[in-house]
Amino acid sequence: MRKRPVIGLTPGYMPDNNKLSLGQGYVNGVIKAGGLAVILPLCAEDSIIESILETVDGILFSGGADIDARHFGEENMKYGGKISPERDRFELLLVKKAIARKMPILGICRGLQLINIALGGTLHQDIHTGPAHGDTLKHWQEAPDWYPVHDIRIKAGSRLYEIYATETLGVNSFHHQAVKDAGNGLSIVAGSSDGITEAIEGTGSNFIVAVQWHPEDMWQENPAHLRIFEAFIEAAATFSV
Numbered sequence: 001m002r003k004r005p006v007i008g009l010t011p012g013y014m015p016d017n018n019k020l021s022l023g024q025g026y027v028n029g030v031i032k033a034g035g036l037a038v039i040l041p042l043c044a045e046d047s048i049i050e051s052i053l054e055t056v057d058g059i060l061f062s063g064g065a066d067i068d069a070r071h072f073g074e075e076n077m078k079y080g081g082k083i084s085p086e087r088d089r090f091e092l093l094l095v096k097k098a099i100a101r102k103m104p105i106l107g108i109c110r111g112l113q114l115i116n117i118a119l120g121g122t123l124h125q126d127i128h129t130g131p132a133h134g135d136t137l138k139h140w141q142e143a144p145d146w147y148p149v150h151d152i153r154i155k156a157g158s159r160l161y162e163i164y165a166t167e168t169l170g171v172n173s174f175h176h177q178a179v180k181d182a183g184n185g186l187s188i189v190a191g192s193s194d195g196i197t198e199a200i201e202g203t204g205s206n207f208i209v210a211v212q213w214h215p216e217d218m219w220q221e222n223p224a225h226l227r228i229f230e231a232f233i234e235a236a237a238t239f240s241v
Contacts, residue, residue: 004036005057005236010094010111011039012064013087025216026062026108032219033229035236044089049097058104058207058236061091061111063214066177072122079126081176092118099208104235106228107210109175115210116200119183127178127196136194139173145217149173152198152213158189159201159209163231164224171198171213178212207235 007030011020022039030037040052066081068088076083095118098105107115113123127136141149148170154161161167169190179197182188186208190199202208211228219226 002034002237004034005233005239006038006055007035007233007236008038008040008052008056008059010059010061010087010091011042012062013042013084015084015086022062023216025214025220026060029216029219029226029229030060030233032226033233035229035233040094042086042090044086044093046093049090049094052094053097053101053103056103057239058106058232059094059098060232061095061105061107061114061210062216063109063111063174065110066125067110067113067117067123069123069125072117074122074125077125079129079176099206102206102239104207104232104239105209106207106232108216109212109214112200112210112212113177113179115208116179116183116186119186121183121186122180124178124180126176128176136196137173137192139175139178139192139196141173143172145172145174145214146221147172148218148222150192152190152192154199155189158187159207159231160189160199160211160228163209163227169224170222171211172218173213175212207232207239 011022027037065084068083069076091114137150154167186200187203188197189201199211215225215228
């Protein structure tokens with residue numbers, strides 16, 4: 001039997017009750033795709049992060065709170081949401097070290113934004129006031145989490161296109177921030193009709209893929225959204241060999 005690649009999942013942090021949290025869809029998606037899901041500790045000690053990276057074969061950076069705008073050279077504006085300094089410190093160190101090792105990385109929602117910031121990119125702090133696109137689509141849906149509330153266009157020839165095998169994909173949407181400038185070594189490979197970035201990926205050979213929607217809430221009703229987990233696990237299996 002083939003060994004399951006070990007995937008580290010970054011959790012959210014709730015300071016009010018000092019608890020970590022993570023949606024079950026992330027865990028089940030990794031397991032369904034053939035991986036072994038391990039929820040990581042929230043610790044920014046260098047030695048702990050190095051130990052984590054010696055243990056896992058890939059990292060999934062999950063969704064959650066806004067990232068402190070000072071990490072991309074801006075002040076936090078009044079329309080920003082909650083931020084988690086503890087999580088920012090941990091994940092920014094972790095993603096930079098994982099990229100340096102060429103470890104497979106999957107980012108979802110906040111995870112996309114984190115990867116972009118770690119590589120020198122910037123964000124629109126609020127898509128309804130930041131971009132110069134005019135009206136935006138409804139990016140915080142009031143529909144079931146699994147429901148595809150709008151479509152995106154995927155760039156032909158991208159890794160994401162190879163994963164989904166389509167240029168048009170229905171996705172859910174739960175965000176008010178988005179990529180402004182792509183980070184170093186990253187390419188924007190999908191967007192919605194209002195010009196909002198919906199996916200980025202690394203331009204090199206190692207697996208760095210990040211999406212703005214939440215496939216972990218969609219694959220149960222729409223199996224096509226399991227493909228991104230499957231591609232990630234396959235990359236992690238190769239990395240672990």
